[in-house]
Amino acid sequence: MLSRSAERLYWLARQLERTENTARLISVTMNLMYDLPYGTEVGWRNLLTICGVEDAFNKSLKKPTEQHIIHFLMVDLENHSSLLSSLSFARENSRITRELMPDEAWEQVNEMYLYATHNIELLSTRRGRLLFLQEIMRGCQRFTGFMAGAMSRNDSYRFICLGRNIERADMTTRIMDSGTVLLAEDRNNLTREYESILWINVLKSLSALLMYRKQVRQYIKGKDVLNFLLKNPDFPSSVKHCLHEISHCCIGKLPNSEALVQQIHVLEEQLLAVDMTATTPLELHKTLDGLQTEFNVLHGKIAETWFFNNLTE
Amino acid sequence: MATTSLWDNYQADKAYDEMLDTQGNARPLCATLGQYLQTLDSDALKGRRNAADAAILEMGITFTVYSDKGNIDRAWPFDIIPRLIEHQEWKKIEAGLKQRLKALNCFIDDVYNEQSIIKDGLLPAELIHSSSNFRKECIGMKPKFGSWANICGSDLVRAGDGTMYVLEDNLRVPSGVSYMIANRVITKRVFPELLQNLNVMPVDAYPMKLLEMLLSLAPRPESTPQIAVLTPGIYNSAYFEHAFLAQQMGVELVEGCDLVVKADDCVYMRTIKGLEKVDVIYRRIDDLFLDPEVFHKDSMLGVKGLMRAWKAGNVALANAPGAGVADDKVIYAYVPEMIRYYLNEEPILPNVPTYLCSEPEQLNYVLEHLSELVVKPANESGGYGMLIGPHASKKEIKEFHKLIQKNPRNYIAQPTLALSTCPTLCNDKLEPRHIDLRPFILQGEHSFVTAGGLTRVALRAGSLVVNSSQGGGSKDTWIINTEQ
Numbered sequence: 001m002l003s004r005s006a007e008r009l010y011w012l013a014r015q016l017e018r019t020e021n022t023a024r025l026i027s028v029t030m031n032l033m034y035d036l037p038y039g040t041e042v043g044w045r046n047l048l049t050i051c052g053v054e055d056a057f058n059k060s061l062k063k064p065t066e067q068h069i070i071h072f073l074m075v076d077l078e079n080h081s082s083l084l085s086s087l088s089f090a091r092e093n094s095r096i097t098r099e100l101m102p103d104e105a106w107e108q109v110n111e112m113y114l115y116a117t118h119n120i121e122l123l124s125t126r127r128g129r130l131l132f133l134q135e136i137m138r139g140c141q142r143f144t145g146f147m148a149g150a151m152s153r154n155d156s157y158r159f160i161c162l163g164r165n166i167e168r169a170d171m172t173t174r175i176m177d178s179g180t181v182l183l184a185e186d187r188n189n190l191t192r193e194y195e196s197i198l199w200i201n202v203l204k205s206l207s208a209l210l211m212y213r214k215q216v217r218q219y220i221k222g223k224d225v226l227n228f229l230l231k232n233p234d235f236p237s238s239v240k241h242c243l244h245e246i247s248h249c250c251i252g253k254l255p256n257s258e259a260l261v262q263q264i265h266v267l268e269e270q271l272l273a274v275d276m277t278a279t280t281p282l283e284l285h286k287t288l289d290g291l292q293t294e295f296n297v298l299h300g301k302i303a304e305t306w307f308f309n310n311l312t313e
Numbered sequence: 314m315a316t317t318s319l320w321d322n323y324q325a326d327k328a329y330d331e332m333l334d335t336q337g338n339a340r341p342l343c344a345t346l347g348q349y350l351q352t353l354d355s356d357a358l359k360g361r362r363n364a365a366d367a368a369i370l371e372m373g374i375t376f377t378v379y380s381d382k383g384n385i386d387r388a389w390p391f392d393i394i395p396r397l398i399e400h401q402e403w404k405k406i407e408a409g410l411k412q413r414l415k416a417l418n419c420f421i422d423d424v425y426n427e428q429s430i431i432k433d434g435l436l437p438a439e440l441i442h443s444s445s446n447f448r449k450e451c452i453g454m455k456p457k458f459g460s461w462a463n464i465c466g467s468d469l470v471r472a473g474d475g476t477m478y479v480l481e482d483n484l485r486v487p488s489g490v491s492y493m494i495a496n497r498v499i500t501k502r503v504f505p506e507l508l509q510n511l512n513v514m515p516v517d518a519y520p521m522k523l524l525e526m527l528l529s530l531a532p533r534p535e536s537t538p539q540i541a542v543l544t545p546g547i548y549n550s551a552y553f554e555h556a557f558l559a560q561q562m563g564v565e566l567v568e569g570c571d572l573v574v575k576a577d578d579c580v581y582m583r584t585i586k587g588l589e590k591v592d593v594i595y596r597r598i599d600d601l602f603l604d605p606e607v608f609h610k611d612s613m614l615g616v617k618g619l620m621r622a623w624k625a626g627n628v629a630l631a632n633a634p635g636a637g638v639a640d641d642k643v644i645y646a647y648v649p650e651m652i653r654y655y656l657n658e659e660p661i662l663p664n665v666p667t668y669l670c671s672e673p674e675q676l677n678y679v680l681e682h683l684s685e686l687v688v689k690p691a692n693e694s695g696g697y698g699m700l701i702g703p704h705a706s707k708k709e710i711k712e713f714h715k716l717i718q719k720n721p722r723n724y725i726a727q728p729t730l731a732l733s734t735c736p737t738l739c740n741d742k743l744e745p746r747h748i749d750l751r752p753f754i755l756q757g758e759h760s761f762v763t764a765g766g767l768t769r770v771a772l773r774a775g776s777l778v779v780n781s782s783q784g785g786g787s788k789d790t791w792i793i794n795t796e797q
Binding site for chain 2: 001002003004005006092095096098099100103106107110111114155254255256306
C-alpha cells in the first residue's frame with residue numbers, strides 16, 4: 001500500500017479515537033460535576049490538562065469557566081485537538097482514503113461530521129450537550145464496529161488499528177495521570193470523602209467501570225484502578241492491551257518491522273516492572289509522563305519506517 | 314395528463330420533449346413512468362426529492378467549484394425524474410459511438426505516424442500543427458491496439474426533429490461516469506417500485522469494464538499488472554470520481570508525489586514495503602501537467618520522467634498523451650470523413666453541422682449570423698468561452714466578432730439546436746428543462762459503451778448550458794428494453 005495512504009489511515013484512526021475520547025471525557029465530567037460539592041480538587045480545568053491543551057487555552061485569555069472550557073474542547077477550531085477539529089481532520093483523511101475502505105466507513109464519518117456541524121446550537125444547553133456527545137460517541141462506535149465486521153485484516157486495517165491503539169494508550173496514561181492527584185498525601189478532606197466517586201469517574205472516562213468490577217471484586221481503591229488501567233492484559237483501553245495489539249496485530253504483521261517489535265517489547269517489560277503498591281504519586285506521575293514520551297518516540301519510528309519512504313531514486 | 318397539479322406549469326416549448334408528445338400525452342415508452350407520477354402529489358414528490366438530497370449528502374457525492382473565495386465542495390445536483398431511452402434506439406447509438414471512437418483512434422495513430430489523411434488531402438496539415446493539443450513528443454509512438462483514446466465521453470443532443478446528434482467527443486480526461494453510477498444508486502432509493510417494474514438496463518458494469526480495459530494495456534502481461542489512478546489531488550473538481558473509480562476497481566489512487574521514475578525508465582510507487590513497479594496508469598491529469606521534464610516545468614502534479622517511461626514502453630498511460638489532438642472542435646467537423654476514410658463505413662451517428670472559421674467563406678457566414686449561432690472555442694471544455702447567439706447581448710456579439718477575427722482557427726460555429734427537454738422537478742412542479750447525454754466509451758483490446766450515460770440538465774428555465782460548473786444538474790438515464 002502507498003506510504004501516503006498508510007499515514008492518512010493512521011491519522012484517521014487517531015483522530016476518530018480522539019474524538020470519541022474527548023466526547024466521553026466531557027460527558028463523564030459533566031455527570032460527575034452534578035454529584036460533587038464545591039471545593040473538591042477536581043474541576044473543568046482538569047480536562048484541559050488531560051487533553052494537553054492547558055497552555056493553548058491560557059493563551060486564548062478566556063476565563064476557565066465551564067462554558068469556555070467546553071467550547072474550547074468541543075468546537076474551537078483554533079484548538080487542533082478539539083472534538084470538531086479532530087472530526088474535521090478525520091473526515092478529510094477518510095475522504096482521501098475512501099478507495100481503501102468500504103463505502104460505509106467514509107459515510108459513517110461524513111454523517112457524523114454533518115451531524116456535528118448542523119447541531120452546534122445544541123451545545124448551548126447542558127441537555128443538548130449530552131445528546132450531542134452521545135451521538136458523537138455512537139458514531140465513532142458505529143465506525144469501529146463496522147470496520148470490525150467488514151474490513152479485511154490487511155495492511156490498511158493494520159494502520160487503522162495502530163493509530164487507534166497509540167491514541168488510546170496515550171489517553172489512558174493521561175487520564176491515569178489526572179488520577180494521581182487523588183493519591184496525594186496532602187489531599188483535602190473533602191476530596192477524601194468523595195474519593196470513590198472520583199475513582200469511579202476515572203474508570204467511566206475509559207468505559208472501564210464494569211470490566212474493572214468483574215476483574216477486581218473489592219471496594220474501589222486508587223492503586224487498584226491504576227494497576228488495572230496500566231497492566232490488565234484483557235481490557236481494550238489498558239496500556240498493556242494497547243501495546244499488545246500494536247505489536248501483535250499491527251506492527252508485527254507489517255513489512256520491515258523487526259526493530260520496532262523489539263522496541264515495543266522493551267516497553268512492555270518496563271510496564272510490567274512498575275510496582276503500584278511501592279510507588280509514590282510523584283514517581284507514578286514520572287512513569288506515566290515517561291510512557292507518553294515513549295509513545296511519541298514510537299510514533300516517530302512508525303513515521304520513519306512507513307510514511308516518509310525517502311528511498312533514493 | 315395535464316389535469317394534475319404537478320403538470321400545471323408544464324408548457325413544452327418548441328423543443329422535442331423526451332416524455333410527452335406534441336399533444337401532451339406520454340410517449341409509449343414513458344407511459345408507466347407517467348402513470349406512476351400521476352399517483353404522486355407535489356408533497357409526495359418533495360419527500361422523494363428530500364430523500365435523494367439526504368442520500369447525496371451522506372454518500373458525500375460532491376464536486377468542487379473553483380471560485381475567488383477558494384474551492385467549495387458542492388453537493389451533486391440531481392433531479393429525481395429519470396430520462397428514458399428505448400433500447401432499440403440505444404443499440405444504434407451504441408454502435409455509432411464505437412464506430413466513432415474507432416475512427417478517432419485510427420486518426421490519432423495516423424497523425425502521429427504516417428499522416429496519410431493529410432497526404433491524401435482530406436485534412437489540411439496546418440490544422441494539426443496549429444492544434445494546441447498536438448504533442449510533437451508523441452510522434453512515432455504506437456500504443457497497444459492502436460488505442461490512444463481509451464476512455465471517451467461523447468456529448469449527444471436530441472434536436473427538434475428527434476434525431477440524436479454528436480455534439481463533441483471528449484478525449485482528454487472526460488469526467489462524469491461516477492455520477493452516472495451514483496445517480497442510479499440514489500434512484501434505487503427514491504423510486505424502487507418503478508425500477509422493479511420496468512426493464513431498466515443496469516449501469517454499474519462500468520468500473521469492471523474499465524479495469525478489464527486497463528489490464529489489456531499492460532506492457533508486461535505475464536505478471537498481474539499493477540494499476541493506478543493518477544489524480545491531481547483532493548482539490549480537483551473530479552476528485553470524488555477519481556477515488557470512486559479507484560475504489561470500485563480495487564486499484565491504487567496515487568498522486569504525482571507517490572510516483573517516481575528510476576534510471577531504468579520504469580515507474581514505481583512509494584509503498585510501505587518500498588518501491589513497487591507500476592504497469593498501467595489511468596491518468597486524470599492533463600497532458601501538460603504530466604511530466605515537468607517535458608511539459609510545464611513547474612507542474613507539481615506530475616511525475617518527472619513519466620514520458621520517458623511511456624516512450625520506452627515500460628508503462629501504459631490511458632488516455633495516451635497527445636490523444637487530445639482529436640478533441641478539438643475543428644477536428645470534430647472532420648469525424649464523418651474519418652469514418653469513411655479509415656473504416657470504409659458510413660457514419661451511424663450524425664454530427665451537428667459545423668462552420669469552420671478557419672475557412673474564409675464559412676468565416677464570413679459565421680460573422681454575419683452570430684446572433685443565430687452557437688460559437689465555441691476549439692479547445693475549451695466545461696462550457697467555458699462560448700457564445701449562444703440567440704441569448705447573447707449586442708455587446709457580447711460584438712466581442713465575439715473581434716475574438717473570432719483575431720484567431721479564426723480557434724473558433725467553430727453551429728446552428729443553435731433546440732436541445733430536447735425532459736420533465737424536471739422545479740419548485741415542486743414539473744417543468745421542461747433542456748438536457749443532453751454523455752455516454753462513456755472504452756477502447757482497449759475491445760470496445761464498450763455504458764448503458765445510457767450521464768444525462769445533464771440545464772436547471773434554469775430556457776437555458777441550454779448543462780455543465781455542472783455552471784448551474785447544470787443531472788438525471789438518471791434509463792435504457793428500457795421493451796422487447797421482453
